[in-house]
Amino acid sequence: MEMPLIETKNLKKYFKTGRGTLHAVDNVNFQIFKGQTLGVVGESGCGKSTLGRVMIRLLDATEGQVLFEGKNIMDYNKYQMNELRKEMQIIFQDPYASLNPRMSVSEIIAEPLKVCKVITNKKELEERVFDLMKTVGLAERLVNAYPHELDGGRRQRIGVARALALNPKFIVCDEPVSALDVSIQAQILNLMMDLQEQFGLTYMFITHDLSVVKHISTEIAVMYLGQCVEKAPADELFANPVHPYTKALLSAIPIPSLKYRNMQNILSGEVTSPIDPKPGCRFAARCPNAKPECTGCNLELKEISPNHFVSCVKYM
Amino acid sequence: MSVGTGTQAAAAPMQKYKKRSQIAQIWGRFKKNKMAMGGLILFGIMLIVAITAPLFIDYEVDVIQQTISERFQSPSAAHWFGTDQFGRDIFSRVFWGARISMFVGVVVVVISLIIGSILGAASGFFGGWLDNVIMRFMDILLAIPGTMLAITIVAALGGGIQNLLLALSIEQIPKMTRIVRSSVLTLKTQDYIEAARACGTTNARIIYRHILPNAIGPILVQASLTVARTIISVASMSFIGLGINPPEPEWGAMLSEAKAQLMNYPYLVVAPGLAIILTVTSLTLIGDGLRDALDPKMKN
Incomplete structure (x- = not known):
């Protein structure tokens, strides 16, 4: 099998806070192949940006590995890292704050x-x-x-x-278009896709905007509170969402039609605190189909159809 | 727009496009501020006077020589600001006094700027225990009222210009440190610092290429205001007899000498008093103008 350009293995990033340990990224596993784009979606504060920064080692991981072309970059020393920085770059969300x-x-x-x-x-x-x-x-x-x-x-x-x-091989795009207005968003997205084709770039595209991610991604990972809850090729995810959180996210995409207004599957409740989360499904508190067995169990991503992974009690 | 739209020659020479330095832009904005320009011109005159005073004033004859026959003369053509109780020409003394005030003001700012920037930048940039140690020490200094601190130092070490410089610098260093630290703290979380890290920029280069140029605004404003404050401090210290020793013509010392004769010869306080007011006001105006001009987001 072809080797992925970049791969994470049980990647964890915890922050120590006054009230406990904040699990920003918790046990994330995925692979991105050369020339492809992994879209990472999730709501604010679910650890998408932290994940992006750990991937290019702007932040050090608490545990786990990031393999770039098969080598674990978490073990690299300062000099090896400086060499590697030419291969991986980042584009920021706010073009006002990211330029000196x-x-x-x-x-x-x-x-x-x-x-x-x-x-x-x-x-x-x-x-x-x-x-x-x-x-x-x-x-x-x-x-x-x-x-x-x-x-x-x-x-x-x-x-x-x-x-x-x-001339990097891999670029983390941290919500590169969410601060722009819609007409400009399309320009920048097209530019990025053209560049990907021209230079064979590999992207990790972080966003909370699902219509954007569908446009650009080959594969999509949905994150909730630091964990990857569902991962599938872009078309498959949109056609056949499995995790209740993904379903809720997809139904939140505005449809420009009067008829379908009431079909939205609106989530109630607050996001559970990412500080010292309890074992079990972190989405259970807001899940419309939550059952008693959702808390306390150990969830893992499970392949339910080729390349479609989901982490839900229903499929364990 | 898609890739490769350009049909022009591959790389046009850089000279084709005029390089506009930010200093020129800042100066352009500063020039438009009439109050600030007024302050700058006034301060410029003061500075030129202070530097060139020895060319037209003889220190031994005009400034400190006592001529009892000419004491307490009102302002006249011979003595523009009159003479004091020892018959010395107040005009010469005030102009010579500018040298002392400016010298002390500038030296104190340079000392506090250098030490304050290093401590503040280190404290803000590296954080952690270093930040704690530096800032708690600065808090101790700040907890003591500035004038008290200066008086204590001068009283302990004795008068004279060196101890005065030391005392006033110690008073100003914590303030400068705090300003630099807070600018560095806000700047270091900016995305462009992270972008710099993403291509492996060293800490030193991040500080001098990204942080200092952006922190220079508040630092310069603080510096110009510190000169003003220091000039007042020198005058107050001399006024209570702990600053410049007589017969050196320091403005505060002149005011102090004049206060005994205030009821009979009120003109004695006008010249030194005005000198202090004008210098301090001009510096404050410059500081305010700089604050506005240094913001890169201000429209021209």
């Missing part, structure tokens, strides 16, 4: 190249910056502009150009 307001467009895009000493020749560096700007569709005349002078879409293009500067 004191640096011009060219300085921002050139920074990774300077830091990693990939290009030291000034003229080549300049050429590379113009090249990247062209790749992401930024007009050359903006080369000396400052981020605050540009609109959200252009800013996000700068973010994409910076991530591409080092």
